[in-house]
Amino acid sequence: MYFSRFLSLHALWVTVSSVIQHYPSVWGHYDVCKTQIYTDEGKIWDYSACQPEAIDMMKYVKVNLDPPNITCGNPPENFCGMGNPYMCNECDATIDELAHPPELMFDAEGRHPYTFWQSTTWKGYPKPLQVNITLYWNKTIELTDNIVITFESGRPDLMILEKSLDYGRTWQPYQYYATDCLDAFNMEPKSVRDLTQQTVLEIICTEEYSTGYMANSKILHFEIKDRFALFAGARLHNMASLYGQLDTTKNLRDFFTITDLRIRLLRPATGEIYVDPHHLTRYFYAISDIRVVGRCKCNLHATGCREENKKLLCECEHNTTGPDCGKCKKNYQGRPWSAGSYLPIPKGTANICMPSISSIGKCNCNRFGSIRDRCNEKGMCECKQGTTGPKCDKCLRGYYWHNQGCQSNVCDNELQICLNGGTCEKNVRCLCPPTYTGVLCEKPSCEGNSEACNTGQRALTLPCLILLLPLIAPLGLSGFFLF
Numbered sequence: 001m002y003f004s005r006f007l008s009l010h011a012l013w014v015t016v017s018s019v020i021q022h023y024p025s026v027w028g029h030y031d032v033c034k035t036q037i038y039t040d041e042g043k044i045w046d047y048s049a050c051q052p053e054a055i056d057m058m059k060y061v062k063v064n065l066d067p068p069n070i071t072c073g074n075p076p077e078n079f080c081g082m083g084n085p086y087m088c089n090e091c092d093a094t095i096d097e098l099a100h101p102p103e104l105m106f107d108a109e110g111r112h113p114y115t116f117w118q119s120t121t122w123k124g125y126p127k128p129l130q131v132n133i134t135l136y137w138n139k140t141i142e143l144t145d146n147i148v149i150t151f152e153s154g155r156p157d158l159m160i161l162e163k164s165l166d167y168g169r170t171w172q173p174y175q176y177y178a179t180d181c182l183d184a185f186n187m188e189p190k191s192v193r194d195l196t197q198q199t200v201l202e203i204i205c206t207e208e209y210s211t212g213y214m215a216n217s218k219i220l221h222f223e224i225k226d227r228f229a230l231f232a233g234a235r236l237h238n239m240a241s242l243y244g245q246l247d248t249t250k251n252l253r254d255f256f257t258i259t260d261l262r263i264r265l266l267r268p269a270t271g272e273i274y275v276d277p278h279h280l281t282r283y284f285y286a287i288s289d290i291r292v293v294g295r296c297k298c299n300l301h302a303t304g305c306r307e308e309n310k311k312l313l314c315e316c317e318h319n320t321t322g323p324d325c326g327k328c329k330k331n332y333q334g335r336p337w338s339a340g341s342y343l344p345i346p347k348g349t350a351n352i353c354m355p356s357i358s359s360i361g362k363c364n365c366n367r368f369g370s371i372r373d374r375c376n377e378k379g380m381c382e383c384k385q386g387t388t389g390p391k392c393d394k395c396l397r398g399y400y401w402h403n404q405g406c407q408s409n410v411c412d413n414e415l416q417i418c419l420n421g422g423t424c425e426k427n428v429r430c431l432c433p434p435t436y437t438g439v440l441c442e443k444p445s446c447e448g449n450s451e452a453c454n455t456g457q458r459a460l461t462l463p464c465l466i467l468l469l470p471l472i473a474p475l476g477l478s479g480f481f482l483f
């Protein structure tokens with residue numbers, strides 16, 4: 001039992017060693033993820049963590065509105081301007097020019113007037129007019145830039161931005177927005193500029209984006225970059241510092257990670273303290289654009305992310321798999337899975353998944369005697385040179401079993417015979433008498449025997465010996481040396 005335990009420990013070490021040798025360029029490096037950049041000192045390699053590029057995530061978003069019939073136009077209705085309640089337009093879902101469906105929050109802009117989604121008006125007042133807009137990707141995403149929402153109505157008096165990390169099963173607030181934080185949410189109003197490295201994870205209520213209807217204040221932010229700047233400096237010039245924090249602080253990583261976003265519109269812009277019940281067509285929500293920029297979360301095990309069947313998937317490297325490269329591939333569970341690190345060389349490590357010990361014996365091929373770590377498609381082990389047997393665990397004639405498989409014999413009793421009284425030790429080497437040396441003890445040793453060394457009289461050269469062999473063989477080697 002102890003022997004077999006020793007064997008498995010030994011096998012583990014040999015496998016680990018071979019893996020280290022197999023991945024020299026990425027062991028502790030990011031060779032796969034280096035790019036050439038130009039600096040004052042010329043062109044250099046920039047090593048970075050393996051992660052996909054940041055992209056416009058709205059290209060891949062799916063949206064769900066609750067309640068489902070909250071979009072205006074069915075039936076058609078009028079809505080009027082906040083500043084002038086007698087300046088009205090019509091929303092009609094059956095006429096393209098007058099319809100405001102949800103997809104107009106994500107279409108390409110660049111034209112004026114902007115296209116926008118719009119809710120029904122607040123005709124049910126004083127019952128609250130509330131809408132949940134859920135954005136989801138069926139993929140874990142890391143935010144890399146501010147979330148920006150552009151309103152075509154006034155910005156809401158009350159709103160909560162929420163996030164989910166588990167595909168909408170549970171939700172956490174990201175930021176509260178209100179014209180009066182204390183009154184609405186019993187929270188002191190704060191700005192992202194009040195945050196520090198120590199309080200970066202704090203969920204705040206801000207009054208910055210709820211100032212009512214003004215032509216120049218349509219936009220609402222959730223500030224990702226300001227939070228990054230707490231670690232990377234105002235112009236984000238020291239990303240290494242941010243990455244160092246992300247590497248060691250899971251909560252910080254999770255803070256910028258989402259699977260879903262939920263915009264909870266709780267009270268439309270009213271523009272004044274009291275809602276005018278005679279002009280309820282002035283109160284509604286309208287959003288022309290939502291901007292979410294981020295990258296697929298691949299746990300630093302992929303540089304690519306592709307869309308397949310309308311789903312984003314990491315193109316996993318480092319022997320990892322799963323939508324987020326969140327586990328080791330089959331047969332690569334030689335050690336527990338771990339995310340790569342953000343830091344570039346020399347501190348970073350890719351945390352590659354290593355081959356499993358068990359994977360090597362799937363057909364029970366001998367791990368040292370077989371070429372591959374598993375059998376071929378016919379279920380056969382493929383043996384290395386000098387190795388044979390169904391499991392590649394036996395040596396051909398002329399080979400001996402060494403720690404690492406079969407190696408050709410140095411000496412044996414049949415083909416390669418130690419000469420001049422030398423004896424063959426385990427087919428590995430000839431043990432020569434003091435007066436001879438060489439692989440087969442075929443050369444006279446010069447040490448303490450200068451005469452023989454000089455004249456070579458007492459030593460038979462190898463070619464000579466080979467010629468004499470047929471004659472002396474019947475006498476036996478001992479008889480020959482007596483002669």
Ligand SMILES: [Ca+2]
Pocket residue numbers: 104105106107108109114115116287288289
């Ligand atoms: Ca639009």
